[in-house]
Amino acid sequence: MIASTMTLHAQERLQQRAIPPLVVGLLETFGTSIRSSGAEHLVFDKSALRRLRRHLGGERGLRMISPWLDVSAVIGDGGHLVTVTHRTRRFRRP
Numbered sequence: 289m290i291a292s293t294m295t296l297h298a299q300e301r302l303q304q305r306a307i308p309p310l311v312v313g314l315l316e317t318f319g320t321s322i323r324s325s326g327a328e329h330l331v332f333d334k335s336a337l338r339r340l341r342r343h344l345g346g347e348r349g350l351r352m353i354s355p356w357l358d359v360s361a362v363i364g365d366g367g368h369l370v371t372v373t374h375r376t377r378r379f380r381r382p
Contacts, residue, residue, distance in 0.1 A: 294369040301372050311356040312372060314340060319361070327370060328363040 294302075302309065318340045319330035332340065337357070341350045350357075362370040 293367070295371075298369045298371050305372065305374060307356060307359055307372050307374075311353065311359050312361055312369065314353070315359065315361050318343065327365070330361045330363065331375070332357050332359070 301307075302312070315330040315332070318332070318336050320333045320336045322329045322331060337350070340353075341347065344350055344352070358375045359372060360375050361372045364370045
């Protein structure tokens with residue numbers, strides 16, 4: 289389940305950063321939402337990883353998507369997927 293619409297910018301970033309749309313769907317389903325800078329940021333934190341591990345059947349399933357566990361998505365107020373990025377540093381909650 290991907291955001292209702294994806295901006296052209298988000299489509300380009302998914303392709304440039306080699307992030308499969310499946311990862312965005314997993315972020316929307318299992319990720320933790322953090323409100324910041326006027327948008328919703330979806331990240332895999334400890335609790336999200338726990339939910340995802342349970343869904344994927346344990347550590348082995350989680351290892352299959354481990355290259356994308358540092359991905360975060362930005363969803364605008366209109367429900368549009370604005371961008372997707374690899375996090376290089378910790379996301380601090382306000």
